[in-house]
Amino acid sequence: MGRALSFRERLAWSSFGGHFVVFFGYFSVIAQNGTDGGNVTAALLALIGLGVLALAMRFAGRLEAPRTQKLPDEREQLIDLKAARVAGAITACGATGIIMLLLYGYTGVFAANVMLGVLVLAQIGADIARIAHFKLGV
Amino acid sequence: MAIENEIRRLRFENGEMTQAQLAERIGMTRQTVIAIEQNKYAPSLEAAFKIADAFGVPLEDVFRWSKS
Numbered sequence: 001m002g003r004a005l006s007f008r009e010r011l012a013w014s015s016f017g018g019h020f021v022v023f024f025g026y027f028s029v030i031a032q033n034g035t036d037g038g039n040v041t042a043a044l045l046a047l048i049g050l051g052v053l054a055l056a057m058r059f060a061g062r063l064e065a066p067r068t069q070k071l072p073d074e075r076e077q078l079i080d081l082k083a084a085r086v087a088g089a090i091t092a093c094g095a096t097g098i099i100m101l102l103l104y105g106y107t108g109v110f111a112a113n114v115m116l117g118v119l120v121l122a123q124i125g126a127d128i129a130r131i132a133h134f135k136l137g138v
Numbered sequence: 139m140a141i142e143n144e145i146r147r148l149r150f151e152n153g154e155m156t157q158a159q160l161a162e163r164i165g166m167t168r169q170t171v172i173a174i175e176q177n178k179y180a181p182s183l184e185a186a187f188k189i190a191d192a193f194g195v196p197l198e199d200v201f202r203w204s205k206s
Contacts (some may be wrong), residue, residue: 006169072165075179134169137178 009134010077015058016127022050023120030113079133087126094118142204145175147192164188 006015029043033124072080098118149155157175161168164185173179174189181189190197 003155004169006167008167009169074182074185075170075173076167137173137176 006076006134008072008079009131010057012127012130014068014132015036016124016131018054018057019120019124019127022047022054027099027117028105075138078138079130082133082138083126083130087122090122090125091118140204141180141201142177143201145171145189145200148195148200150170152193160189160192161176 008108026043094115095118098115101111102108102112144159149157149160157171158168161171164171165188166185170179170181174181174185177180186197190200193200
């Protein structure tokens with residue numbers, strides 16, 4: 001039987017898409033220009049602007065939540081917990097990798113960008129886990 | 139999943155109650171009711187009692203443990 005997406009499943013998809021588009025743009029500028037130069041400043045400003053816009057859209061989305069879905073039910077809470085576990089694992093691996101980078105003499109700016117990338121990856125990983133659990137069951 | 143349920147049958151025996159109506163009664167989303175019905179999610183004991191209460195039957199008439 002086909003089914004419409006739940007409010008929180010739609011949120012997970014929009015979060016996944018938003019993060020992917022915003023940070024793919026940012027990291028492609030970084031990859032092309034390195035971590036210095038005017039393009040990077042512009043990319044950073046665009047990143048901050050888009051981040052604020054994404055937060056505003058998320059807040060607006062929550063206000064628009066159907067009356068019965070203002071709070072997540074027990075299945076949605078379980079899915080959130082499992083997604084957070086995925087995000088935690090990615091962040092832990094990334095933090096270890098960053099320590100290794102710093103030990104091997106990479107610059108702080110480079111490490112900061114890798115950290116940002118790890119956080120984004122963790123968020124995207126959590127979104128994918130959330131979507132998978134919504135589709136396949138908990 | 140080892141827990142099976144009779145929710146679908148009970149819905150139809152209770153005036154063709156829709157999934158949305160059941161969801162509203164037990165305070166969950168329709169998608170969660172669908173997941174429970176399809177054995178993709180095993181509800182908490184509290185939710186199981188709420189579902190049984192919505193149909194006015196004992197818990198064992200809604201859920202059963204299958205060893206297979």
